[in-house]
Amino acid sequence: MNFRRWIDGWRFILLIVLAVTLLRWCIDSTLDDFEISLNINEPWEDMLQRSNAAIGPIPSGKVWSNKSRSGVCLRFNDPDYGFVTPLARYFTITSKNGRVGAVRLSPQIEPLPLDDALKVVLGLHDQWRKKGWVAAKVLDDPVIADTPEWRAWLRDGTGYAMSFWLAGDRYQLMLDLEPFNRSRHRTDQRYLIFVTLAEPWLPFEYAEHARIKDHSITPVFPSKSDGAPPCQLPPS
Incomplete structure (x- = not known):
């Protein structure tokens, strides 16, 4: 009898762990970064409105950086010279007088062969x-x-x-x-x-x-x- 209670207790704990893991996965999937769409020297707010990634307001330290779990790609939105990168886990944007400055990213999720x-x-x-x-x-x-x-x-x-x-x-x-x-x-x-x-x-x-x-x-x-x-x- 005690053994069955012990088994039932572990099953309950396992179900709780699985439920929490599933909940975190759902939250991460909802909030995850996908794309940052920008032009160099455009107002920071224009980039915010066009992008579906979680970018913060104009950074006080002139540099905004992000480390995304599943990656975020750059869409350089210039009509003549635009391009799109693969997903990047590390992404940095500098701000100059409230505008987008330089962009530096590593277009990969992990080190590659x-x-x-x-x-x-x-x-x-x-x-x-x-x-x-x-x-x-x-x-x-x-x-x-x-x-x-x-x-x-x-x-x-x-x-x-x-x-x-x-x-x-x-x-x-x-x-x-x-x-x-x-x-x-x-x-x-x-x-x-x-x-x-x-x-x-x-x-x-x-x-x-x-x-x-x-x-x-x-x-x-x-x-x-x-x-x-x-x-x-x-x-x-």
Whole structure:
């Protein structure tokens, strides 16, 4: 008899745990972030009204950041140069005088194997090219490609890749691809991708000298071997 009561008690506790778990899942699904739709230099309130993600008011510290459980994608809403990223778990937006400043995100939910990371990077490249973005500074930081040379460079465990893109004189993009845990001896290496979008912060005379339209002459992998970015992030 006591044994049956003990079993019934554990069943009751298990049902309570399952009910609480289901309730939390339902709440998270309802409140989860989905999409942030914005334009650079637009009023912060315009971004709030257009987005269905849980963005707060203008941040007092000039930087709004978010860590979403299931991810939130960026929809860059410019009519000429717009694009959409995969879901990002980490997302940061700066505010300048009540307007949207720079955006920095990692368009992935978790560190990715090289094959998956390259798919994300090349998918973004395709969108940017179709919308008129042009690769810049390619002699120093060539556009990442799915080639044996690039794969060898990245699988080394210490290789760091960076590329710059320009949308006329209106916007600038920086894409970083780097090992999550830098080691030459890891067999399960994972990679992080970062995208930074802002008004131009790299001087155009510096970017323009290396701009080329014929991507076929772009070097297949970078010449530098250190992981230090050569350029500063956009000012907040």
